Amino acid sequence: MIWSADLVVPVAAPPLQGGAIAVRDDRVVAVGPAAELRAANPDMGERAFGDAVIAPGFIDAHCHLEWSLTVPSATADFAAWMGAFLAMRHRMQAEDHSAAARLGALRRLAAGTTALADNGPTGAGVTALAERGMRGIVHLETFGDPAPGEASESAAARTAEAIAALGGDGIEVGLSPHAPYTVGPDLWAALIQRDELAGVSWSTHLAESPAELRWHHRGDGPLGEAYAPLGVVPARWGATSAGVIGALEHHGALRDGLIAAHCVRLEDGEAEVLAERSVVAVHCPSSNRRLLCGRMPLARLRGAGVTVALGTDSPASGGPFDLRVEARAAADLHAASGEAPDAEALVRMMTTGGASAIGRSGDLGALAPGYRADAVVLSRVPGLNAWQATIDERAEVRMTLIGGAPAWDRENPPADTGPIETSAQGIREGLC
Numbered sequence: 001m002i003w004s005a006d007l008v009v010p011v012a013a014p015p016l017q018g019g020a021i022a023v024r025d026d027r028v029v030a031v032g033p034a035a036e037l038r039a040a041n042p043d044m045g046e047r048a049f050g051d052a053v054i055a056p057g058f059i060d061a062h063c064h065l066e067w068s069l070t071v072p073s074a075t076a077d078f079a080a081w082m083g084a085f086l087a088m089r090h091r092m093q094a095e096d097h098s099a100a101a102r103l104g105a106l107r108r109l110a111a112g113t114t115a116l117a118d119n120g121p122t123g124a125g126v127t128a129l130a131e132r133g134m135r136g137i138v139h140l141e142t143f144g145d146p147a148p149g150e151a152s153e154s155a156a157a158r159t160a161e162a163i164a165a166l167g168g169d170g171i172e173v174g175l176s177p178h179a180p181y182t183v184g185p186d187l188w189a190a191l192i193q194r195d196e197l198a199g200v201s202w203s204t205h206l207a208e209s210p211a212e213l214r215w216h217h218r219g220d221g222p223l224g225e226a227y228a229p230l231g232v233v234p235a236r237w238g239a240t241s242a243g244v245i246g247a248l249e250h251h252g253a254l255r256d257g258l259i260a261a262h263c264v265r266l267e268d269g270e271a272e273v274l275a276e277r278s279v280v281a282v283h284c285p286s287s288n289r290r291l292l293c294g295r296m297p298l299a300r301l302r303g304a305g306v307t308v309a310l311g312t313d314s315p316a317s318g319g320p321f322d323l324r325v326e327a328r329a330a331a332d333l334h335a336a337s338g339e340a341p342d343a344e345a346l347v348r349m350m351t352t353g354g355a356s357a358i359g360r361s362g363d364l365g366a367l368a369p370g371y372r373a374d375a376v377v378l379s380r381v382p383g384l385n386a387w388q389a390t391i392d393e394r395a396e397v398r399m400t401l402i403g404g405a406p407a408w409d410r411e412n413p414p415a416d417t418g419p420i421e422t423s424a425q426g427i428r429e430g431l432c
């Protein structure tokens with residue numbers, strides 16, 4: 001099958017006017033001018049999208065499918081938000097996690113996302129992604145609470161068993177130690193030492209807020225106060241380094257290829273440490289802005305050679321399910337700094353950057369021969385260059401394709417959309 005459109009944004013090659021993509025089975029076999037591809041593939045049918053933009057399916061490098069039913073609390077900063085969020089989280093039942101994950105997957109698919117890195121405590125994302133034919137990694141999130149008297153080694157063994165039990169449905173399962181302040185050095189080390197966890201993807205929240213840094217430095221302040229009602233004392237990593245990232249590196253806790261959300265509060269030299277460990281930093285600008293966390297030092301990270309991807313986080317902290325909204329939020333957030341990423345850099349963050357995060361470079365995140373035929377078709381806004389046209393708010397997602405087949409179609413949305421939305425609304429009203 002040939003897909004053609006007025007504008008094709010392969011990402012791996014310059015944008016094409018009047019371009020096309022030839023797809024055989026679930027992979028791209030050629031990209032080029034439509035006329036050339038038609039002549040070279042006379043046996044192929046054509047789907048002509050006309051006045052549209054075809055881009056690679058977007059890859060959300062940090063999200064929480066299981067928090068899709070939450071709403072942002074009215075409280076202002078990170079620690080106050082965390083307190084309100086934890087109370088809401090503890091009201092959720094197993095079926096609520098599952099309904100939330102289904103809603104989160106569907107909404108992201110409708111926004112052009114074809115693959116993602118999920119983080120959640122029950123692993124409900126596995127079924128939700130498989131059901132939609134989406135790709136990605138579900139990171140089972142641990143909040144590092146060994147049972148009273150339980151050794152870290154035994155808690156780590158339990159986590160490894162839970163991850164092994166979740167595998168299946170073609171969805172990769174990884175591990176997310178939630179953050180250094182909820183998973184302390186002993187448990188983190190025990191997790192690293194487990195052979196079963198050596199080959200899986202790891203994801204965490206890193207250097208997110210001023211409250212986290214204050215806790216790291218002094219062991220007091222709003223983060224401790226947010227956890228106190230739960231009887232939890234956040235973990236500390238010792239005064240080995242000015243920053244959290246340096247402390248993790250000192251303890252051998254920064255795994256190569258770690259997916260690290262936020263990376264907002266960096267000390268000197270920490271961007272270089274992330275680069276050395278091939279950590280992919282995930283920018284979640286809506287969340288950072290709502291929780292008053294600050295602004296990711298994007299230019300510093302990229303200058304040090306760190307791959308930066310884009311994530312939606314969750315509605316709990318203001319994320320909108322939609323990576324294109326995050327791209328525009330990033331442009332706004334950095335505008336005053338004079339180092340705002342341009343549209344091309346933003347599209348790369350949400351495609352090839354995301355592919356790096358989930359370990360699928362060369363397979364996902366671009367439209368090039370040999371890559372999976374995962375794509376989004378957008379309505380075309382006239383007068384914009386190809387990169388701007390991909391993230392412009394007036395461009396609507398017409399279709400999302402995975403492995404060459406439509407997975408979401410605006411003209412003909414999946415039949416279960418209504419029931420999923422209705423069920424989600426009911427649960428949300430009970431929770432919030």
Ligand SMILES: [Zn+2]
Pocket residue numbers: 062063064205261313314
């Ligand atoms: Zn998060």
